[in-house]
Amino acid sequence: MDKKDLQILSAISELGTGSPERIQEKTDIPKSTVHYRITKLQEAGVIEDDLYSIDLSSIGLEITLISEVSAEYEEGYHTEVGDELSQIEGVNKVYFMMGDTDFVVISKLADRNMVEELIADFEEIDGVNRTNSQFVITTVKDTTNPIAAYSSEALTSMVSETE
């Protein structure tokens, strides 16, 4: 697992494809080399299947953290705070909602230090006044694409048919 592997994994994640050509464009690593590396990563179990889902624990991202962040209500504050939260390294999802909790933030981290840093980053943001973080013990279900949570039959009955 060297820099070249990580460049390839990053490219797969960012592009959403394992296409050697696309990865070459992104990384300047020749497509035949990309192909060779991907084969090795599959053998090692880092890339789990033909759809290129990546085993996060094999690159150290073992901790999932769910954080509730609430912020002061002032004009414009909420979008600004949301943007700042979303830019913190390691943050995957930021949901904004009305009510007691303003934001739910989901992040993947490697160790306790990164957890400390993340929480410190939250509290440094201007306008944030309360944070509460919990470690995820198990992710019971994780479908990346919400549509996959429905059968095409269920979708058909939901969507008004447009001829």
Place this chain on the structure above:
Amino acid sequence: MDKKDLQILSAISELGTGSPERIQEKTDIPKSTVHYRITKLQEAGVIEDDLYSIDLSSIGLEITLISEVSAEYEEGYHTEVGDELSQIEGVNKVYFMMGDTDFVVISKLADRNMVEELIADFEEIDGVNRTNSQFVITTVKDTTNPIAAYSSEALTSMVSETE
């Protein structure tokens, strides 16, 4: 937007690829037809880019709901409750954690009826004793793959190099 389109969108979501051949295998729709339909869906803005991320609101899935579900602690209950939560139609993610909230459940729904149904489904599960749901107003950030939240440089410094 007819049944054939929805079969194709389902296949894209399930397979994680827009490959006409793969979709043909899954749906028995000829790959040339699949290609034709996908082009139309792209023109219509339903499929947003070349990586096949799907515009959920254009097929009616406009509501994101985050629910906290707590359950009785008894031997085995937690895994069982988690499984049942994950099987409810529309549920995308189920996180299990220690502490006050046991589960965080994220779902994508089309209308208020489905919200009511979902919450009823939660409460029907044996062992569930408290649920609290909030509507997401805006999803500020949503990276499907956690690795994309890090630069390859950040990953390199995190991962112990294996020669």
Place this chain on the structure above:
DNA sequence: ATTGAAACTTGATCGTT
């Protein structure tokens, strides 16, 4: 282990219905 070039497989296009 890397890579340029050849061989092959798949995706995109075309023409007919």
Place this chain on the structure above:
DNA sequence: AACGATCAAGTTTCAAT
């Protein structure tokens, strides 16, 4: 709009380094 046949583009393999 659908789809079988054709063409173009991509992926995989291979041989030399």
